[in-house]
Amino acid sequence: MMKTYAELLDIATKRKGEEFLADHLTVSEVSLADLTDDRILSEFSRGVFQAGFSWKVIDNKWPGFEEAFERFDIARNAFMSDEDLDRHLANKAIVRNAQKILSIRDNAIFLSDLAQAHGSAASFFAAWPSTDAVGLYDLIKTRGSRLGGMTGPYSLRRLGYDGVIFSKSVVSALNMAGAVDGAVTSKTAMRKAQEAINTWAEESGQPHAVISRVLAFSVPD
Known part of the structure; x- marks a missing residue:
């Protein structure tokens, strides 16, 4: 029982x-519905870079990430070019992991697709019921990049999702x-x-x- x-x-x-x-x-006092989608991309990216790495190091470097990725502007990062990737890989202000950097591009595309279909990615996530958090975790794992395991759920929790x-x-x-x-x-x-x-x-x-x-x-x- x-x-x-x-x-x-x-x-x-x-x-x-x-x-x-x-x-x-x-x-959490954070309201997902009030966030802009660049803040979601930022938090997803922080979670991706923290996975398997020192969280303190990533937190200390985060201002450099914000600058390098233009405050995680969705449209700009969705069109990350090979030249952009080379520039990021030469930037000592961030952690230079090619696959994780490319996940920023892929997740920008993912969030852009949600925004086109639902007005904003933030409103989509905010409307997803807590009674089906596992469904949301499966969706971001499937459609996002490197958001499986604990990375996606912890990122959503920090963004204010009640899961x-x-x-x-x-x-x-x-x-x-x-x-x-x-x-x-x-x-x-x-x-x-x-x-x-x-x-x-x-x-x-x-x-x-x-x-x-x-x-x-x-x-x-």
């Missing part, structure tokens, strides 16, 4: 304490709670996990991002 949200919250509270949870169960993050702790908690049995990698397992998150959201009235954190805090680090 699957644990209730109240039971999970009680476990997390006993592990971390009420004061800790009060400080960490906050919802669960299937971190190791969250997956461990989903197993402990009786929501899944084993890894959450297949589409079937991800759908089952999403259904559990939706059930807890209906029970508690809490955002999915909060439920995700409660799960993470309910198991050993």
